Structure formats: C-alpha cells, structure tokens
Amino acid sequence: MINAASVGVGIYGKEGSQAARSADYSIYRFKHLGKLILYHGRMSLYRNTSLIKLIFFKNAAFFLHLLWFACICMFTSQRLYDDYMMALYNFIFTSIPPVFISFFDSDLSWKEIKENPQVNRELIRTKRGNLLSYIGWFIYGTYQSMVYFYLMIIFTSNDVMTLNGKTSGMVGASAIVTTYTTLGVIATFATTVKRWNGLIIFGFCVSIGSFFFTYFFLASFNGATRENMSYFSLWRALQMPYFYLYSLLAIILAITPNILKSFLSRYINPQNYELIQVFSKTKDDKLKKETKEQGSGYTVFHDK
Numbered sequence: 001m002i003n004a005a006s007v008g009v010g011i012y013g014k015e016g017s018q019a020a021r022s023a024d025y026s027i028y029r030f031k032h033l034g035k036l037i038l039y040h041g042r043m044s045l046y047r048n049t050s051l052i053k054l055i056f057f058k059n060a061a062f063f064l065h066l067l068w069f070a071c072i073c074m075f076t077s078q079r080l081y082d083d084y085m086m087a088l089y090n091f092i093f094t095s096i097p098p099v100f101i102s103f104f105d106s107d108l109s110w111k112e113i114k115e116n117p118q119v120n121r122e123l124i125r126t127k128r129g130n131l132l133s134y135i136g137w138f139i140y141g142t143y144q145s146m147v148y149f150y151l152m153i154i155f156t157s158n159d160v161m162t163l164n165g166k167t168s169g170m171v172g173a174s175a176i177v178t179t180y181t182t183l184g185v186i187a188t189f190a191t192t193v194k195r196w197n198g199l200i201i202f203g204f205c206v207s208i209g210s211f212f213f214t215y216f217f218l219a220s221f222n223g224a225t226r227e228n229m230s231y232f233s234l235w236r237a238l239q240m241p242y243f244y245l246y247s248l249l250a251i252i253l254a255i256t257p258n259i260l261k262s263f264l265s266r267y268i269n270p271q272n273y274e275l276i277q278v279f280s281k282t283k284d285d286k287l288k289k290e291t292k293e294q295g296s297g298y299t300v301f302h303d304k
Helices: 018-022 032-072 083-093 096-104 110-115 117-125 131-156 169-191 198-220 233-237 241-267 272-295
Strands: 009-011 025-027
Touching: 009 018, 025 032, 032 083, 032 096, 032 110, 032 117, 032 131, 032 169, 083 169, 083 198, 096 169, 096 198, 110 117, 110 272, 117 272, 131 169, 131 241, 169 198, 169 233, 169 241, 198 233
Parallel strands: 009 025
Antiparallel strands: none
C-alpha cells in the first residue's frame, strides 16, 4: 500500500521497520502525523509555489528588458548587459534570496496551524495556489521590465550626465540599468517575506554583496569580459548624480504595486492566514505585557 500510494508514510514500531524503509516519509510516533501533514505539508506547498513564482518573476523582469531594448535597436544584437553579469544574475545574484525564502520563510507557525487547521484549505482553493497567481507574477515581472526600460530611455536621452561634462555612453547606461534592475528585483523579493529571520537576512546580504563585488571586480580590469562593457562602467556611474536618483526611483516603482496589493489585501480583504497572524501577534503582545507587569512587582488591574 505504501508503494502504491501517492505519498507513503511509515511508522517505526515493534513490528519492524520494513514499512518505514519503504515509505517516502518515516515517523516514530503516530502523533507526529498531524504535524507532518498540517505543517510540513503546508510549508512544502507554500514554499515550492513561492519559489516557482519568484523564478518566473525575476526572469521576466530582467530578460524581457532585452526584448524592449532590441525593438529600439532594430534587432541589431546590441548588448545591454555584460556577459558575466547576465550569466551570474540567475546563478548567484537573484538565486540566493528565493532559495532562502523557500527554505526558511513561513507564514504561520505550527502552533498557529494546530489551533486553526482549517487555514490550510485556502492555500489550495484560493488565489494563492491557482494558475492565475503564477500568471500574475509573470505579468508583474513584465511590468517591472517595462519600468526599467522606460527609465533607461529617459536616462539616455541626455548623454552628458557627469559633473565634469563627460559622456557616459553605452557603458554607463549598461551599468545603471544592470544595477537598478538587479536591486529592484531583490527589493521585490524582500516584500514577499512573511517572517524575517537571521538566515533570510544573511541570504539577502550575500546576494547584494556578491553583486557589487563582482561588478567592482569586472570594472577594475580592462578586458575582463569579452565585450568589455563592465570596465570602468560602475566607477563612472557612481560619479553621476542621476545614478542614485534613477536607482532609487526604479526600486520605488518596482516594489510599490506589491506593497500596495499586500496593504489592500491585509486591511480591506484579509485572508485567513493574515487574520491568524494579527490575532497571534495581539495575543503575544498582551501576554508579554502581563508578564512584564507581574515581573515588576505589582499588578495593574484593567477595566473590562
């Protein structure tokens, strides 16, 4: 039966461990089955769907930008990104945060799910787990790619961007576009985190740090890449006041729709897991306050 089932769960017992060895998952007590299904099953579905959505999004946001850029270049194969930066975008820069989110993020704790097991229904039946949610993230990535593209058009309309009157050229435009696109995508990842912890923060720091370390390294050596688009590009971009303005503007325009959507969803049409989060936080804050009052040596009586 275990081999024929979609998911086999075996229990170690006095009868032997044959069933446990043949199963997909093994537990030592029957009471562990509830946590395996209600919590770990939910987290597996939640984290896998989150990872897939973020992968769709980050590729649409970064690479559709090349399609819009090719349209104004008459499809002449003009490069916008440096070879190494484009290759490492998926390999390192934007792969670490989604993986850390899918491993260590959770919208609800086991205690909250155990007290409200019906919350697992909405993960499958509502928009959080259906096909439209995946399409929505792809459309969101398309929106960001168009934002980055039009900001690049505005930026390159006046090539004299440095304080000493020097022109930036395609090298400077590539550095600015690569920087605010990558940082905008990483900032969007941050808006999806439900509960921050040290490991997730570490993943974001490694992602951002590896991006600037790689770019500074490529910008310091002539001929480090085949097209040599990174040489001195970031150093020149850092001398442009518009670099900081456009980077900040790009990040704000990138994350605003998701933040606004989360705000409206949480305060106007909240889902069950959001209500449970608020209730649990209120309950914990009240318990901490009562504990603090008791530890101070006196008790404060509140009017009901």
